[in-house]
Amino acid sequence: MNDTDLTIINAAFSLAEEKGWAGTHLHEIAHRAGLTLGDLYARASTKQAILCLFARQINETVLRQAAFSEENNDSPRERLFEVLMARFDALQPFKRGLQAIAEDGSRDPGSAGILALQLPPSMGWMLEAAGIGADGLTGPLKMLGLTGLYLQIYRTWMDDDTQDSSKTMAELDRRLKKAEGWANSLRMR
Numbered sequence: 001m002n003d004t005d006l007t008i009i010n011a012a013f014s015l016a017e018e019k020g021w022a023g024t025h026l027h028e029i030a031h032r033a034g035l036t037l038g039d040l041y042a043r044a045s046t047k048q049a050i051l052c053l054f055a056r057q058i059n060e061t062v063l064r065q066a067a068f069s070e071e072n073n074d075s076p077r078e079r080l081f082e083v084l085m086a087r088f089d090a091l092q093p094f095k096r097g098l099q100a101i102a103e104d105g106s107r108d109p110g111s112a113g114i115l116a117l118q119l120p121p122s123m124g125w126m127l128e129a130a131g132i133g134a135d136g137l138t139g140p141l142k143m144l145g146l147t148g149l150y151l152q153i154y155r156t157w158m159d160d161d162t163q164d165s166s167k168t169m170a171e172l173d174r175r176l177k178k179a180e181g182w183a184n185s186l187r188m189r
Helices: 003-019 026-033 037-043 047-065 076-103 109-129 139-159 166-188
Strands: none
Touching: 003 026, 003 037, 003 047, 003 076, 026 037, 026 047, 047 076, 047 109, 076 109, 076 139, 076 166, 109 139, 139 166
16 A cells, blocks of 8 residues: 555545535545545545545454464454454544445445445455464355454444443453354354
8 A cells, every 4th residue: 555545545534524425526526635536546446436535444453453473372252352342443544434434325335335346355455464364165154254343343343432441342242252163153054
């Protein structure tokens, strides 16, 4: 991710906060980012492409911070908790823009669809960051399972107005414990 991409993302999300996602236009994003339309087009030719840049930027941020270490003796659940909280921390500066995108979802289903398509592969990377493989026969099932869990926690995070994200942490911990129980019962069979 380069500085131009980050500038585009920040411009798009600040405009989304101000006027909604559906009301934000590419020429406004270019202007806010200090770019020509040609410069913007070279990096992201649609608003949906900007969301792809955003998803990649969030993944890169989390993967730089929360990469699994062989020396880490935490349980997989604890590691996954840390990785997902790092993800929510990375999303925090964009929360109001994400809320605007969600509110405009019915007027811009393409943007909602792009974010939805980006999520399972992102969750695969989150599993890898936690030292839980996302490949092989069970990899896609793990990614889809984590995607479902993440979406439930995401709703809590969107409504979490606490300074320390305590509501999000509590819900994430509760759901991960439940998922760990399911996974353990499947292994026993």
